[in-house]
Amino acid sequence: MASKGQKNILRDKGCRNTKSREAVISALESMQAAASAGDIFTFIKESGLSINLSTVYRTLDLMESKGIVEKTLMGDNKARYELKYEEHIHHIICTGCKKIVPIDFCPLEELEKDIINKTSFNITGHKLELYGICPECKKD
Amino acid sequence: MASKGQKNILRDKGCRNTKSREAVISALESMQAAASAGDIFTFIKESGLSINLSTVYRTLDLMESKGIVEKTLMGDNKARYELKYEEHIHHIICTGCKKIVPIDFCPLEELEKDIINKTSFNITGHKLELYGICPECKKD
């Protein structure tokens, strides 16, 4: 999970630390929620660094496999990525302006035992997205 | 929402009724949860009918816009489609065998007002996917 020492997070998991990987991590840290590989690539280029899109994809795959990043598909057919933090987060997507807003509470936490009973699966995780109209779009 | 008269559901919404569209609807009715466009295409071809993949996509888009079908992105980069029924459904995806199982209860229904308070969005909908290990995979 992400916290202070982002720079060493990969090294700690037995991966090499490179400029590209640092750039991807720092892009994820400074970007709005749920960026696509292309967004991250553009962000890095615009910050003046050189990187290849393949490297972005490879880095994101690696970090997903190490549990550093979470990959989600929402709405369009692009994967979106974000750093996993201690707190489990979800999103609300405004159906007006398409903005994606992270929410920091999880309505499901208390319900998981109940779900385990009802389904006879061992529940190991979940993804939840809420849709709605954001305060700005309500005005129109 | 889907119910008995599937054949007229499109006609009722001002669209023409064609063999291809009937084939897509009946494929959706007889397939396991959450089929991709390709799955539906293959299913129809295997049942001996002729159809084009573009037609499948166009039909699914049309039906989504008419509220007959729900489109979801899960896991791989393929959109998955299913008929909308009266009851709102979610899925559990087994992380062992990748099976997708629909569940017929919604743990969120009672929580929406609460979420509206917490977020100041007008919540209009949500998507939830659960992940876990199914009873068969537990044995291994």
Next chain:
DNA sequence: ATAATTGCAAACACTTTGCATTTAT
């Protein structure tokens, strides 16, 4: 008759891959 739907092939967008070069250890 005519407007909607289809098939086909080509275009698209996102993602993945092979291989030679570069870089971190």
Next chain:
DNA sequence: ATAAATGCAAAGTGTTTGCAATTAT
């Protein structure tokens, strides 16, 4: 020195589109 990571260009997937031919009304 060596194994891992990168850039590049090419290939792979899923999806969309333009247009002429077909079909439902």
